[in-house]
Amino acid sequence: MHAITRSGWIEVITGSMFSGKTEELIRRLRRAEIAEQSVAVFKPSIDDRYGEATIGSHDGRQWQATIVEPESALRSQVESALNGEDVVAIDEGNFFGDELLDLCEFLADDGRRVIVSGLDRTYRGEPFEPMPGLLAAAEYVDKLHAICTICGEPATRTQRLIEGEPAHVDEPTIVVGADETYEARCRQCHAVRGD
Numbered sequence: 001m002h003a004i005t006r007s008g009w010i011e012v013i014t015g016s017m018f019s020g021k022t023e024e025l026i027r028r029l030r031r032a033e034i035a036e037q038s039v040a041v042f043k044p045s046i047d048d049r050y051g052e053a054t055i056g057s058h059d060g061r062q063w064q065a066t067i068v069e070p071e072s073a074l075r076s077q078v079e080s081a082l083n084g085e086d087v088v089a090i091d092e093g094n095f096f097g098d099e100l101l102d103l104c105e106f107l108a109d110d111g112r113r114v115i116v117s118g119l120d121r122t123y124r125g126e127p128f129e130p131m132p133g134l135l136a137a138a139e140y141v142d143k144l145h146a147i148c149t150i151c152g153e154p155a156t157r158t159q160r161l162i163e164g165e166p167a168h169v170d171e172p173t174i175v176v177g178a179d180e181t182y183e184a185r186c187r188q189c190h191a192v193r194g195d
Contacts, residue, residue, distance in 0.1 A: 009113060019146040092118055100116070
């Protein structure tokens with residue numbers, strides 16, 4: 001990763017569900033603490049899968065986080081919770097609006113290391129806003145892959161299932177869930193009804 005300096009930067013960890021994004025985020029946070037860097041972690045209020053004030057990976061790793069409302073003055077919520085931390089992490093960046101990019105640019109310009117994890121594609125296979133802008137702005141991007149639950153190939157897509165069948169193209173973009181609602185799929189095995 002980047003040498004420890006006084007300059008800030010943005011890191012993005014992205015990929016499909018079950019690719020280990022939050023696990024990688026937590027790994028980086030642990031390393032930051034070992035390096036005696038102070039850390040602040042934020043998560044959207046919509047994601048309550050691993051507890052109200054906790055980010056968590058599907059393999060059970062967790063980290064305390066401050067809850068923020070995704071659609072309500074994001075920058076002021078984060079700024080009011082910060083206390084000079086060196087590293088600012090945001091989990092599930094795909095649940096935030098366009099203000100997330102401005103926040104990350106502001107924090108990096110302020111000399112902070114900013115780490116964002118989130119899905120790069122919707123269940124339809126389309127770019128998941130605001131992640132494309134973050135991917136373009138970031139100094140470091142890691143795209144992780146899961147394993148396709150159908151064929152075992154590297155998975156780059158998130159398959160939403162409704163009663164065991166692929167979701168229809170008209171379903172809402174954001175539905176919080178885990179393995180009861182989603183699977184990792186490769187390009188060939190991914191399907192959306194009605195497209």
